Amino acid sequence: MDSTDRALVTDLQRLVRRLNEMPDTREPQETRLGALVREHLGVDAHAVPVTSERISPHRLADADIALATVASDDPEARLVGVAGGMERHHEDTQNLLAHRYTTFAPGPVEYVTTPTGPHSTRQTVAFGLHLFRFDGAPVAVLVRNASPMHGRDAVTVDVLAAEGDVSSRLIARLHEAMNEFSVIRGNVVSFTSDEYGQGLGGLTFLRRPSIGADDIVLPRGVLDGVRGHIIGISEKAEALRAYGQHLKRGVLLYGPPGTGKTLTVEHLLSATPGRTAILLQGGSLRHVAEAARLARAMTPALLVFEDVDLVAMERGMFGGPQPLLFEILDALDGVGGDADIAFLLTTNRADLLEPALAQRPGRVDLAVEIPLPDAAARRTLLALYAAGTPLSPAALDTAADRSEGVTASFAKELIRRAALRAALADTPLSDEHLDAALDEMLDAASAMARSFAGAVGEDHAGPQSFGHFGSLHG
Numbered sequence: 034m035d036s037t038d039r040a041l042v043t044d045l046q047r048l049v050r051r052l053n054e055m056p057d058t059r060e061p062q063e064t065r066l067g068a069l070v071r072e073h074l075g076v077d078a079h080a081v082p083v084t085s086e087r088i089s090p091h092r093l094a095d096a097d098i099a100l101a102t103v104a105s106d107d108p109e110a111r112l113v114g115v116a117g118g119m120e121r122h123h124e125d126t127q128n129l130l131a132h133r134y135t136t137f138a139p140g141p142v143e144y145v146t147t148p149t150g151p152h153s154t155r156q157t158v159a160f161g162l163h164l165f166r167f168d169g170a171p172v173a174v175l176v177r178n179a180s181p182m183h184g185r186d187a188v189t190v191d192v193l194a195a196e197g198d199v200s201s202r203l204i205a206r207l208h209e210a211m212n213e214f215s216v217i218r219g220n221v222v223s224f225t226s227d228e229y230g231q232g233l234g235g236l237t238f239l240r241r242p243s244i245g246a247d248d249i250v251l252p253r254g255v256l257d258g259v260r261g262h263i264i265g266i267s268e269k270a271e272a273l274r275a276y277g278q279h280l281k282r283g284v285l286l287y288g289p290p291g292t293g294k295t296l297t298v299e300h301l302l303s304a305t306p307g308r309t310a311i312l313l314q315g316g317s318l319r320h321v322a323e324a325a326r327l328a329r330a331m332t333p334a335l336l337v338f339e340d341v342d343l344v345a346m347e348r349g350m351f352g353g354p355q356p357l358l359f360e361i362l363d364a365l366d367g368v369g370g371d372a373d374i375a376f377l378l379t380t381n382r383a384d385l386l387e388p389a390l391a392q393r394p395g396r397v398d399l400a401v402e403i404p405l406p407d408a409a410a411r412r413t414l415l416a417l418y419a420a421g422t423p424l425s426p427a428a429l430d431t432a433a434d435r436s437e438g439v440t441a442s443f444a445k446e447l448i449r450r451a452a453l454r455a456a457l458a459d460t461p462l463s464d465e466h467l468d469a470a471l472d473e474m475l476d477a478a479s480a481m482a483r484s485f486a487g488a489v490g491e492d493h494a495g496p497q498s499f500g501h502f503g504s505l506h507g
């Protein structure tokens with residue numbers, strides 16, 4: 034670079050700096066999108082107030098259905114997208130209608146595929162502008178999906194209407210329609226800890242399980258007691274309401290790992306088709322407030338908190354001041370008593386929960402122990418899991434007697450291992466395989482128990498469950 038070039042570069046740099054410092058005096062110009070909105074509303078789009086509503090990402094499909102439904106009352110309703118490059122994601126609604134440099138124009142609508150059930154999806158508007166008349170007044174509604182990349186953690190619905198009360202009435206109507214036509218209603222859903230992973234903004238639809246009462250072996254009366262409290266109260270909802278009795282109820286299932294707590298939950302889900310169920314577990318327990326809100330909107334509902342002990346004493350959402358368990362219990366309390374909502378908590382550390390429950394009485398009104406199976410229950414379990422095998426009743430009885438102290442899941446694993454031995458040896462399954470599998474599992478279990486004496490684990494598949502047998506009360 035010679036000296037004249039260098040001088041030129043210095044001048045240019047100074048010029049650029051000067052330009053950057055100069056205030057931008059250009060007035061925003063109406064964009065083509067703005068013109069469309071102005072023509073529709075019949076007033077200058079810059080002057081029209083925007084009423085903004087934020088909606089949870091997992092309600093995007095509900096919001097879309099609600100908007101489409103409300104708009105469909107107007108036969109001339111239109112839906113347009115917004116063209117103008119990626120910049121449209123960074124601009125608020127006013128800037129899309131009037132801008133200094135970019136002329137946003139009507140363009141193709143942007144869609145995203147969202148689940149609407151365990152086996153169904155919907156092409157859902159992710160960025161689009163609805164133009165229609167609501168209660169006779171023209172309105173423009175811009176809906177945008179949440180986009181963490183662009184700093185938007187919620188779905189936004191921006192309503193433009195010349196009269197403010199039209200916007201608020203429309204938003205109220207949208208919320209009603211969202212609850213009425215919700216894709217979540219009647220489904221089994223779980224919150225995932227990964228907010229923007231698969232599913233609907235952190236919500237996953239699960240297939241409703243199919244576990245009959247005969248698939249569960251529990252002491253007499255236990256399952257009926259739980260069923261009565263969760264299902265029976267719903268069936269008698271009208272009578273109970275007539276007597277002024279509340280329907281909200283909380284049930285705690287506690288007991289050692291592998292004894293059938295989750296299986297009982299699955300049975301209750303099977304037995305209540307059509308009831309919305311929301312499952313929270315592990316990290317997703319943080320979404321307790323959101324889940325309670327959802328349950329209220331979707332009654333009758335079942336709200337399940339699995340393995341609450343694992344996070345019980347952790348700080349709540351955003352490291353709130355109180356342990357998560359208290360947040361869960363407070364959520365139970367925050368739900369109106371006349372709502373048909375059942376809360377189901379499971380834990381294998383009732384000892385950890387007890388003090389918290391004692392401090393907040395009335396939140397859990399039934400606590401049910403799901404114990405280790407006694408000899409008779411072990412017989413029934415082995416018979417259940419050996420159904421369809423040639424194992425003899427005598428061998429199963431012997432196995433039941435020899436396996437004092439094991440969990441219910443042990444019985445299932447034992448039969449599986451016996452079958453595995455037979456398969457690996459290319460011989461038909463026989464009682465010898467059962468005996469050998471039991472020897473192996475009991476050996477492994479006692480070795481484990483010795484090395485972990487008193488330790489509490491989490492994995493209960495197979496012999497490990499033996500290791501922390503009795504840990505709850507020990």
Ligand SMILES: Nc1ncnc2c1ncn2[C@@H]1O[C@H](COP(=O)(O)OP(=O)(O)OP(=O)(O)O)[C@@H](O)[C@H]1O
Binds near residue numbers: 290292293295296297
């Ligand atoms: N009472 C039972 N009757 C029949 N099968 C059972 C029973 N308990 C456990 N099983 C078998 O063991 C598996 C695991 O049990 P489950 O997941 O219900 O245990 P859990 O009590 O929830 O344990 P954790 O405390 O570890 O969550 C079940 O899917 C089922 O196959």
Ligand SMILES: [Mg+2]
Binds near residue numbers: 294295296339379
């Ligand atoms: Mg479980």
